Amino acid sequence: MYTTELGKVSPLQDGAQEDPERLAAFEARVAADEFVEPKDWMPQAYRRTLVRQISQHAHSEIVGMLPEGNWLTRAPSLQRKAILLAKIQDEGGHGLYLYCAAETLGTSREEMIDALHSGRAKYSTIFNYPTLNWADIGAIGWLVDGAAIMNQVPLQRTSYGPYARAMVRICKEESFHQRQGYDLLLALAKGTAAQKAMSQDALNRWWWPALMMFGPPDENSPNSAQSIRWRIKRETNDQLRQKFVDATVPQAELLGLTIPDPDLNWNEQRGHYDFGAIEWDEFYAVVRGEGPTAKERITARRDAWANGAWVREAAAAFEAKRAARVAA
Amino acid sequence: MDHSLFRALTQLGDDSLILGQRLCEWCGHAPTIEVDLGLSNLALDLIGQATLLLDYAGEVEGGGRDADALAFHRNAEQFANCLLAEQPNGDFARTVVRHLFFATYASALYEALAASPDARLAEIAAKAVKELRYHADFAADWAERLGDGTEESRARMAEALDWHWRFVNDLFHDDRDWAACAARGLVPLRQSLRYGFERDVSAILERAGLALPRKVWPIVGGRSGQHSEHLSVLLATMQVLPRAHPEAVW
Numbered sequence: 299m300y301t302t303e304l305g306k307v308s309p310l311q312d313g314a315q316e317d318p319e320r321l322a323a324f325e326a327r328v329a330a331d332e333f334v335e336p337k338d339w340m341p342q343a344y345r346r347t348l349v350r351q352i353s354q355h356a357h358s359e360i361v362g363m364l365p366e367g368n369w370l371t372r373a374p375s376l377q378r379k380a381i382l383l384a385k386i387q388d389e390g391g392h393g394l395y396l397y398c399a400a401e402t403l404g405t406s407r408e409e410m411i412d413a414l415h416s417g418r419a420k421y422s423t424i425f426n427y428p429t430l431n432w433a434d435i436g437a438i439g440w441l442v443d444g445a446a447i448m449n450q451v452p453l454q455r456t457s458y459g460p461y462a463r464a465m466v467r468i469c470k471e472e473s474f475h476q477r478q479g480y481d482l483l484l485a486l487a488k489g490t491a492a493q494k495a496m497s498q499d500a501l502n503r504w505w506w507p508a509l510m511m512f513g514p515p516d517e518n519s520p521n522s523a524q525s526i527r528w529r530i531k532r533e534t535n536d537q538l539r540q541k542f543v544d545a546t547v548p549q550a551e552l553l554g555l556t557i558p559d560p561d562l563n564w565n566e567q568r569g570h571y572d573f574g575a576i577e578w579d580e581f582y583a584v585v586r587g588e589g590p591t592a593k594e595r596i597t598a599r600r601d602a603w604a605n606g607a608w609v610r611e612a613a614a615a616f617e618a619k620r621a622a623r624v625a626a
Numbered sequence: 627m628d629h630s631l632f633r634a635l636t637q638l639g640d641d642s643l644i645l646g647q648r649l650c651e652w653c654g655h656a657p658t659i660e661v662d663l664g665l666s667n668l669a670l671d672l673i674g675q676a677t678l679l680l681d682y683a684g685e686v687e688g689g690g691r692d693a694d695a696l697a698f699h700r701n702a703e704q705f706a707n708c709l710l711a712e713q714p715n716g717d718f719a720r721t722v723v724r725h726l727f728f729a730t731y732a733s734a735l736y737e738a739l740a741a742s743p744d745a746r747l748a749e750i751a752a753k754a755v756k757e758l759r760y761h762a763d764f765a766a767d768w769a770e771r772l773g774d775g776t777e778e779s780r781a782r783m784a785e786a787l788d789w790h791w792r793f794v795n796d797l798f799h800d801d802r803d804w805a806a807c808a809a810r811g812l813v814p815l816r817q818s819l820r821y822g823f824e825r826d827v828s829a830i831l832e833r834a835g836l837a838l839p840r841k842v843w844p845i846v847g848g849r850s851g852q853h854s855e856h857l858s859v860l861l862a863t864m865q866v867l868p869r870a871h872p873e874a875v876w
Binding site: 360363364367370371372373374375376377378379380383384386387390391393394397432482485486488489490492493598601602605606607608609610611612613615616619 | 658778
């Protein structure tokens with residue numbers, strides 16, 4: 299799952315400190331849609347932005363295992379349990395590729411994980427919402443992975459080669475996840491009144507957070523222009539959000555569900571759906587770590603890391619002994 | 627109905643189901659991402675085996691129950707899994723030892739079952755044995771790493787061996803139904819696998835600088851539905867939705 303640009307820790311417009319000739323050559327390569335590879339020269343700001351974006355994406359995959367894992371032990375059939383297990387495993391795999399892609403920029407996995415646990419690095423705000431019923435698992439696949447795909451498909455052509463290549467595989471898996479989420483909800487749509495009520499409740503809670511996944515409106519996204527010029531982003535937040543709404547509304551109708559937005563209307567002139575105002579105060583609060591389950595999520599990750607420290611130390615000690623035996 | 631075969635198949639299916647369910651609890655909480663993915667793989671194999679075995683058990687029973695009906699609509703005393711499978715994950719050392727004992731036993735058992743004259747069981751076992759051999763290797767690798775890692779990991783492994791050793795007699799218990807199937811040549815007696823199990827596990831532990839604990843008073847009961855305190859709690863979680871919505875299809 300993709301995370302929008304969150305913490306604006308480093309000013310992007312610091313290209314002035316770079317060698318102007320190299321910078322111009324770099325800009326020309328990127329403008330020509332060439333891939334930048336790990337050993338190529340790149341501006342410091344480009345490197346920093348990428349590490350931030352890729353590691354936030356990786357953290358989102360890993361933290362994102364938790365809300366879905368919450369229902370894994372309660373999946374209502376063996377097939378649904380196996381599907382959910384495989385899906386969460388895919389998310390963990392995405393986290394792993396993405397940490398590896400970010401490591402090619404010179405930041406270690408440990409440093410990135412430490413940044414997550416200390417609160418310096420962010421992850422997608424969506425995972426700070428709770429999963430309260432089984433339909434939430436469908437809604438996450440359909441809406442959250444659906445929004446992720448909107449964000450990620452353009453990133454298959456992002457300028458940094460390792461990131462773009464990781465994204466090709468991730469996109470294939472995410473579109474499978476979206477279909478499984480929708481399939482889960484289709485089964486509920488054909489089911490009992492209680493099952494239908496679960497789905498509507500899930501949509502009511504996930505719709506607005508899913509729209510927030512695309513990040514702040516364009517007028518409040520100061521780094522977008524630079525990121526688009528560097529082909530780190532390829533479409534603006536608002537363009538992607540509109541695409542998502544347009545694609546999702548008919549899918550909700552097919553499920554017999556009502557999107558919780560009284561202002562939602564097809565606009566014949568624009569050829570798009572109009573939709574209501576997003577509560578940006580809520581978004582910024584969740585970004586600040588005030589989401590309903592933010593403390594639980596980060597505590598779960600810190601605990602897993604702390605409780606596993608002795609295992610990682612043992613594996614490293616064993617490997618060192620083995621290497622010493624081989625050398626002897 | 628072939629009652630003995632039904633019971634033998636539920637013993638096999640319940641072992642896979644309950645251990646798979648336990649491993650699901652690790653998801654998102656393992657010591658590294660790689661271990662998280664590895665444990666999910668083990669769980670996926672086990673849930674898959676459980677589905678095949680319990681579907682077959684339902685067909686043998688002939689009462690219209692499928693794997694889901696058996697998994698989600700029986701009470702603890704109707705489950706026939708071994709006591710080991712239902713034990714809580716504990717720390718990673720306890721999970722490794724539980725899996726080392728189970729997978730070493732199960733890979734030998736399924737190798738024999740793959741030659742069963744019951745063609746359906748043989749077919750399921752032929753698939754499962756490949757998975758379980760990997761499970762045994764995974765557990766053996768970690769047993770060695772933790773046993774020969776740090777002082778702390780070695781102490782935790784010793785504690786975990788001591789913790790789970792009391793359930794090994796139950797793992798090899800041949801109840802009446804299993805023995806009846808063995809007499810018909812459909813399954814091997816579990817006791818016949820015990821010597822090889824102790825030899826294989828001892829060899830792994832020796833490489834890790836560890837040893838099997840001394841003999842203990844045998845606790846048995848899993849096969850006949852007398853479980854530990856943990857199973858009904860596990861089932862309460864696992865079965866909550868199908869029990870709350872018995873008419874629903876998911």
